[in-house]
Amino acid sequence: MTLAEAERYLLSLELFGMRFGLDRMRRLMTVLGSPQERYETIHVVGTNGKSSTARMTAAILRRHGLRTGTYLSPHLVSFTERVRIDDEDSSPERFAAAVERARHAAEMVDRTLGPDDGVTQFEALTAAAFDELAGARVLVAVI
16 A cells, blocks of 8 residues: 555545444454554643644653654644654655555454444544554654
8 A cells, every 4th residue: 555545545534423432443453453552652632732742742752762653633744744753754655554454454343333333534543553653663652
């Protein structure tokens, strides 16, 4: 899968809509081998300034010698901007490979769900990001 194909796939998924619950996400993570459990996580929440706070937190951790990953939103030009390893955006190749793995997992999960209950763009993108962070062997992810 190329970056263009990965971005087309993500854009083809439902962006908005109410789908409560974590069942789809838990299933995705299980199919992917629970990548979110391979690193420590700092979860930044709030209304404004989350990306800046996440970037600053990751920079502090890097300064102390830790390999960091950051998952940000939104992006300006490319989805690759959302996943950072240390201080660099994801490469097109790494990102596309992570999306391909998430797409495959989403197809497996979708088979177990109703016709209107498929994996959303947010869920697929988050699954790809968590998988990529694990593959990059980050010690701490700031999300």
